[in-house]
Amino acid sequence: MKGSDGLDIQRTALAMGAVPEAGDRTRRALDVLRRLAHELDLLTPPGEMGETIARQCGFNPLVIGSILPGDSTADDTRRAAKAMQLSAVDLLLFAGGDGTARDIYSAVGNEIPVLGIPAGVKIHSAVFATNPHNAGLLALEFLRSKITRCREAEVVDLDEQAYRSDNVAIRLYGFLKIPYRRQLVQNQKIPTPATEAFQADAIAADVIEGMQDGCLYILGPGTTTRCIAQRLGMQKTLIGVDVVTPHELIARDASESQLLTLIAHRPAKIVVTPIGGQGFLFGRGNQQISPRVIQKVGKENILVVCQLQKLNALRGKPFLVDTGDHQTDELLTGYFSVITGYHERSMYRVTL
Amino acid sequence: MSKPIQQKPALRRFHQASWDEPIIFELSQPGQRGILLPEVEEEIINEVGDVTASLPDPIRRKTPPRLPEMSQIHVLRHYARLSQENLGVDLNIDVGQGTCTMKYSPKVNDQLARSPKMTELHPLQDQSTVQGILEIMYRLEQMLKEISGMDRFSLQPGAGSAAIYANVAIVRAYHASRGESNQRDEVITTIFSHPSNAACARTAGYKVITLYPDEDGYPDLGALKAAISERTAALMITNPEDTGIFNPRIEEFVRIVHEAGGLCSYDQANANGILGITRAREAGFDLCHFNLHKTFSTPHGCGGPAAGACGVTSDLAPFLPKPTVEFDGQKYFLDYDRPQSIGKIRPFYGVAQNLLKAYAWIMSLGAEGLREVAEVAVLNNNYLMKKVLEIRGASAPYAKGKRRIEQVRYSWEQLSEDTGVHSEEIGYRAADFGTHYWTSHHPFIVPEPMTLEPTESYSKADLDEYVAILQKIAEEAYSDPDIVQTAPHNSTVHHIEQEPFDNPLEWAVTWRAYKRKARKE
Numbered sequence: 001m002k003g004s005d006g007l008d009i010q011r012t013a014l015a016m017g018a019v020p021e022a023g024d025r026t027r028r029a030l031d032v033l034r035r036l037a038h039e040l041d042l043l044t045p046p047g048e049m050g051e052t053i054a055r056q057c058g059f060n061p062l063v064i065g066s067i068l069p070g071d072s073t074a075d076d077t078r079r080a081a082k083a084m085q086l087s088a089v090d091l092l093l094f095a096g097g098d099g100t101a102r103d104i105y106s107a108v109g110n111e112i113p114v115l116g117i118p119a120g121v122k123i124h125s126a127v128f129a130t131n132p133h134n135a136g137l138l139a140l141e142f143l144r145s146k147i148t149r150c151r152e153a154e155v156v157d158l159d160e161q162a163y164r165s166d167n168v169a170i171r172l173y174g175f176l177k178i179p180y181r182r183q184l185v186q187n188q189k190i191p192t193p194a195t196e197a198f199q200a201d202a203i204a205a206d207v208i209e210g211m212q213d214g215c216l217y218i219l220g221p222g223t224t225t226r227c228i229a230q231r232l233g234m235q236k237t238l239i240g241v242d243v244v245t246p247h248e249l250i251a252r253d254a255s256e257s258q259l260l261t262l263i264a265h266r267p268a269k270i271v272v273t274p275i276g277g278q279g280f281l282f283g284r285g286n287q288q289i290s291p292r293v294i295q296k297v298g299k300e301n302i303l304v305v306c307q308l309q310k311l312n313a314l315r316g317k318p319f320l321v322d323t324g325d326h327q328t329d330e331l332l333t334g335y336f337s338v339i340t341g342y343h344e345r346s347m348y349r350v351t352l
Numbered sequence: 353m354s355k356p357i358q359q360k361p362a363l364r365r366f367h368q369a370s371w372d373e374p375i376i377f378e379l380s381q382p383g384q385r386g387i388l389l390p391e392v393e394e395e396i397i398n399e400v401g402d403v404t405a406s407l408p409d410p411i412r413r414k415t416p417p418r419l420p421e422m423s424q425i426h427v428l429r430h431y432a433r434l435s436q437e438n439l440g441v442d443l444n445i446d447v448g449q450g451t452c453t454m455k456y457s458p459k460v461n462d463q464l465a466r467s468p469k470m471t472e473l474h475p476l477q478d479q480s481t482v483q484g485i486l487e488i489m490y491r492l493e494q495m496l497k498e499i500s501g502m503d504r505f506s507l508q509p510g511a512g513s514a515a516i517y518a519n520v521a522i523v524r525a526y527h528a529s530r531g532e533s534n535q536r537d538e539v540i541t542t543i544f545s546h547p548s549n550a551a552c553a554r555t556a557g558y559k560v561i562t563l564y565p566d567e568d569g570y571p572d573l574g575a576l577k578a579a580i581s582e583r584t585a586a587l588m589i590t591n592p593e594d595t596g597i598f599n600p601r602i603e604e605f606v607r608i609v610h611e612a613g614g615l616c617s618y619d620q621a622n623a624n625g626i627l628g629i630t631r632a633r634e635a636g637f638d639l640c641h642f643n644l645h646k647t648f649s650t651p652h653g654c655g656g657p658a659a660g661a662c663g664v665t666s667d668l669a670p671f672l673p674k675p676t677v678e679f680d681g682q683k684y685f686l687d688y689d690r691p692q693s694i695g696k697i698r699p700f701y702g703v704a705q706n707l708l709k710a711y712a713w714i715m716s717l718g719a720e721g722l723r724e725v726a727e728v729a730v731l732n733n734n735y736l737m738k739k740v741l742e743i744r745g746a747s748a749p750y751a752k753g754k755r756r757i758e759q760v761r762y763s764w765e766q767l768s769e770d771t772g773v774h775s776e777e778i779g780y781r782a783a784d785f786g787t788h789y790w791t792s793h794h795p796f797i798v799p800e801p802m803t804l805e806p807t808e809s810y811s812k813a814d815l816d817e818y819v820a821i822l823q824k825i826a827e828e829a830y831s832d833p834d835i836v837q838t839a840p841h842n843s844t845v846h847h848i849e850q851e852p853f854d855n856p857l858e859w860a861v862t863w864r865a866y867k868r869k870a871r872k873e
Contacts (some may be wrong), residue, residue: 032772035834137772308795315799316564335578342551343559346543347575 013084065197081107142179151180172285222270283322291325366786369436380420441739450803457651486684501633502663514644515660536585569750580661584614596756606636625758628723649708659706728808759805781839
């Protein structure tokens with residue numbers, strides 16, 4: 001237990017986005033953290049942004065900053081998050097949806113551990129726990145140092161520009177650092193699981209081994225595809241779509257039209273990894289790889305890469321596609337041979 | 353008046369011994385001896401001269417081995433203490449190590465294996481002097497042929513995975529003999545098959561394709577059809593899978609692979625529930641293997657010496673490891689003249705003591721007895737499953753409502769969502785009641801997994817006790833999760849840091865590595 005481990009008092013921060021359901025959902029997460037009430041310094045912005053709920057849950061929070069009551073804005077969220085980062089909190093817990101996640105990301109980047117209590121309308125980002133209770137549990141384990149690792153999780157949200165032009169498009173905005181619960185087991189049959197980083201490297205080695213000279217490789221966003229570029233000695237944009245050959249970085253953060261121009265007269269393959277906990281292969285965060293790009297490249301030239309942990313986290317739910325074009329979506333259904341390691345594949349289904 | 357005798361509690365309050373025993377190398381005292389060898393008598397010296405001088409130079413050590421120097425009593429005490437810090441198969445109700453088939457291994461079989469006739473055997477003895485054990489090996493092969501329907505077996509593999517590796521090597525040799533070894537470079541398995549299939553195929557240089565379950569929790573036929581091609585070398589699967597689910601379309605799986613020119617290898621690590629009921633041959637398989645140390649009670653040492661057996665159809669028999677044990681009507685002999693053999697997969701021929709134990713176990717049961725083993729194992733498992741599923745927070749994912757064969761991979765996902773207690777923490781707490789517990793192979797597919805396999809050896813009272821332990825821990829999880837999450841409370845080592853397990857630089861599995869890495873010597 002934390003107390004007996006003689007750790008310092010943990011500093012936790014709480015910030016609530018301005019969404020109607022946030023109060024109730026935050027309460028459910030904080031109820032779990034009451035087990036730590038005496039060992040926890042809770043920091044929160046005033047009033048509706050956290051203080052009220054924290055007091056209702058029996059905490060005596062340290063209130064920082066100021067807001068105009070009844071009128072908290074995205075800017076308030078960003079300022080609060082920044083202030084919390086400066087206060088050197090061990091964990092920043094926020095309640096809200098994708099918009100709040102974006103605000104938090106723009107304020108603190110991936111500098112400090114953050115965890116989302118799902119409380120918004122749009123929950124596409126992978127930075128949220130599966131429910132408020134689980135957010136509390138995950139925070140509890142992190143604060144008790146039962147979990148000491150973090151992983152980068154996607155922050156995705158509606159792209160307003162595209163939205164205004166009548167296209168529903170989800171964009172990848174970046175990655176937040178969230179506590180990562182590795183399944184801790186003493187395993188008699190397999191000595192140790194490979195770390196995620198090792199797995200990503202093994203996947204990259206497999207993809208690179210199969211690369212053909214003269215072929216273009218369109219690398220979708222994500223940490224696994226970034227690892228492929230790294231092994232090739234190239235710097236990939238994390239949230240953009242880049243184009244490489246085995247020897248050369250051809251384009252960074254390419255747009256749909258750039259992709260179409262590049263592949264017009266050259267063979268190409270697409271390398272993608274499913275986004276976050278939802279398992280979207282196309283249509284979330286990689287719209288640049290449009291139906292036209294996919295049709296031109298062809299299904300047989302799509303390489304899906306995914307670490308086993310991430311695949312298993314889908315719990316058997318199939319991959320999803322939402323390219324905006326039904327015919328393309330139909331084309332993508334069926335099985336993909338997903339690259340999960342060096343010379344390791346898993347057959348995995350795509351449905352609409 | 354004497355005090356009334358206190359009733360024992362319903363659940364055991366196990367407490368592990370704590371000796372703070374150092375590593376044996378740290379106990380070494382220069383000059384201490386366990387045995388003083390007698391001086392060579394003068395008569396013998398006169399007769400044979402200096403015996404040590406007759407040793408050839410290459411086999412003489414230049415420096416003595418760096419072994420601990422200890423007296424006999426110190427060695428005895430050291431290991432007796434360590435044994436008390438342990439929890440062995442003879443102490444606990446060992447149903448918690450699912451997939452391990454922890455059954456009772458009759459002591460009489462151990463006595464047979466410990467008789468000087470066995471312990472004094474040497475693998476380089478002239479074959480005329482080991483006719484007895486060769487006959488036992490020969491007869492054991494005949495029995496395994498009958499149990500599986502296969503045409504030939506090799507008992508050379510030293511373990512289950514060695515047998516699976518032998519089978520992959522046979523697959524490779526078969527395709528090479530047909531000029532297809534370059535073309536066929538993929539092996540297909542399922543995610544709930546014994547992981548040694550994927551591991552051995554990878555070790556043998558194959559690419560591995562893993563199938564996930566379909567919506568009903570059975571191996572996905574559609575995924576197989578999508579994976580199969582002219583590159584398929586083999587399908588290597590376990591049936592029933594580690595979930596205890598039997599693949600009802602196994603014949604179709606085999607047919608599809610055969611039509612594509614691949615071979616089918618049946619991993620029978622989970623054979624305990626199907627002995628005498630169904631056979632690899634009838635399902636159409638070309639190869640199979642048994643873990644003699646599991647199903648045939650030799651016993652499962654969790655690291656001790658095992659024994660494997662790999663069996664094949666007559667088409668593949670020429671590729672079996674060599675030597676094979678043969679009988680010419682008068683004498684038993686080892687046949688090395690097998691030009692198409694994959695060669696040896698370990699020195700000599702099999703773990704003789706374990707092969708004897710497997711033989712004795714089968715002989716004591718007979719054909720009907722083997723079937724009864726399977727029936728009781730299945731009955732025990734389904735009784736246990738019914739009781740476990742009555743516990744709040746427990747479930748058995750996949751193939752809902754269907755019975756399982758000999759084991760079940762349960763999930764504590766609901767309990768974990770409700771209480772924050774994880775499966776491995778339940779395992780730590782189970783240690784406080786004097787029992788083992790196992791989650792699952794890695795990485796977890798079933799969330800918060802627990803795998804139980806009660807085999808035929810445990811009584812209803814044993815199973816009830818195990819369920820009562822789980823019931824108690826589940827109640828604690830809901831009422832006072834801290835008790836579970838700070839467990840074990842009665843063990844020598846309460847918690848170990850998990851992080852170093854990910855870092856090869858911190859592993860020290862030998863004294864030499866420990867000195868180098870931990871003591872920086």
